[in-house]
Amino acid sequence: MAAKFDISFSKSAKIGGGLTILLKASDADLAAGAEIADPAGVIARAAKIARFSAKPVSTLDLVAPEGSPAERVIVVGLGKAEELTAHDWLKAGGTAASKIKGAEKATVFIDAPGVGVDARAGADFALGMLLRGYSFDTYKTKKPDDEDKASGKAKVTIITADAAGARKAFADAETVADGVNLARDLVNEPPNILGPVEFAAKAKELEKLGVEVEILTEREMKRLGMGALLGVAQGSVRPPRLAIMQWKGGKAKERPVAFIGKGVVFDTGGISIKPAAGMEDMKGDMGGAAAVTGLMHVLAARKAAVNAVGIIGLVENMPDGNAQRPGDIVTSMSGQTIEVINTDAEGRLVLCDALWYCNDRFKPQFMVNLATLTGAVVVALGSVYAGLFSNDDALAGQLTEAGFSTSEKVWRMPLGKEYDKMIDSKFADMKNTGGRYAGSITAAHFLKRFVQDTRWAHLDIAGTAMGSPLDEINQSWGSGFGVRLLDRLVRDHYEA
DSSP: OOOSEEEEEESOOOOOSSEEEEEEOTTSOTTTTOTTTOTTOHHHHHHHHHTOOOOTTOEEEEESOTTOSSSEEEEEEOOOGGGOOHHHHHHHHHHHHHHOTTOSEEEEEOOOTTOOOOHHHHHHHHHHHHHHHOOOOTTOSSOOHHHHHSOSSEEEEEEOTTHHHHHHHHHHHHHHHHHHHHHHHHHHSOTTTOOHHHHHHHHHGGGGGTOEEEEEOHHHHHHHTOHHHHHHHTTSSSOOEEEEEEEEOSOTTOOOEEEEEEEEEEEOOTTSOOOSTTGGGGGGTTHHHHHHHHHHHHHHHTTOSSEEEEEEEEEEEOOOTTSOOTTOEEEOTTSOEEEOSOTTOOHHHHHHHHHHHHHHHHOOSEEEEEEOOOHHHHHHHTTTOEEEEESOHHHHHHHHHHHHHHTOOEEEOOOOHHHHGGGOOSSSSEESOOOSTTHHHHHHHHHHTTSTTSEEEEEEOTTTSBSOOOBTTBOSSBOOTTHHHHHHHHHHHTOO
């Protein structure tokens, strides 16, 4: 859903009622620079009473302050000025957005005394507002009273000395918000609405931005020999799809960077059926495909100077009479055979054919795949970090750096021959699970067998793509994790 703010930038503004928001650093005088909204010095007195010290994302809320031209004044804390990061500006914007609920207009003064506020900070603040403003309420027929009273989007004017620079930077940042919120929409959609065909149609909509999109059907995938992916899909009446998205913003003959996403639109576990409790969350088992789709939206919308490929394998895993069984052996596009030990280890079967197809056709500089792949990674890392597995130290380092920059953090996990042996099969080239122990690692080793010598990284986002803790910039069950991370990777290292 679209964010609920209409944001503009200006060098100055005259307050005429409505809501005014001020930003303050914890090591600055709270009264300094507040005269425009607080001529009577109410903020300093109220802060003392409330013990408000402008710690990060803390707020002080004043209604009808004495002598103020504003009807309401809110002070948002930034913490120590010298410690501010880009993500802190996002969080400040998200905190401000949470206070605008129900207001028709707001004026935000972000040039806090003692804080260096450049154009990028202004854009990041606004981006934080858009990310926080997202909500998924398509299927709600009744809405809270305060939302019913609000007319359309709240008009937000951000006041900063470099308004022109912030406006330009925000045009770029807004594409990121759109990509993240697209990914959130996809994850939040109910599974009866978003099947493989419908998801593929969503990818097809990126053609409006200049993305070249191809959709492979079951017949075409069968011709290519994608027995692993098709084996997962055979238990569902909803046919599988493989969506190939190409953004050609780089030099004509430059090899692309590639992103591959697991798109299991609903995962019952198949014949190895999951417990009933919590199974409704398995509508989010396509979080990797959602992130890739959101990323391709961002790259195209901001006209990124890079050639990029996004591939998503879209299936539904159901326990039909035609579903594959534990003990079945399937042949992947690579020609390697796989013994299916557990039909609930299905995501890697989808990804292995998508990875091979991508590598064989596009010969990319690198491949990064994203998947809500294992519960084991949630046990290991919780919902704070995604698991990172890679065959290339440089790529792993770039992803780690991008993760800390965006606070979509990744933690590198080990790979090794000892783990690889755990997926050897008595009856086929490999089996699709190595058992309970080191489950995330053996899953990564399974994928590694389909990338050959290409630089590759696997992100296990099972703990971060859905149901992760809510914070200042995300109040959605589907987080859109991975879009900002991978956009930052491309920006910092792969654009011309």
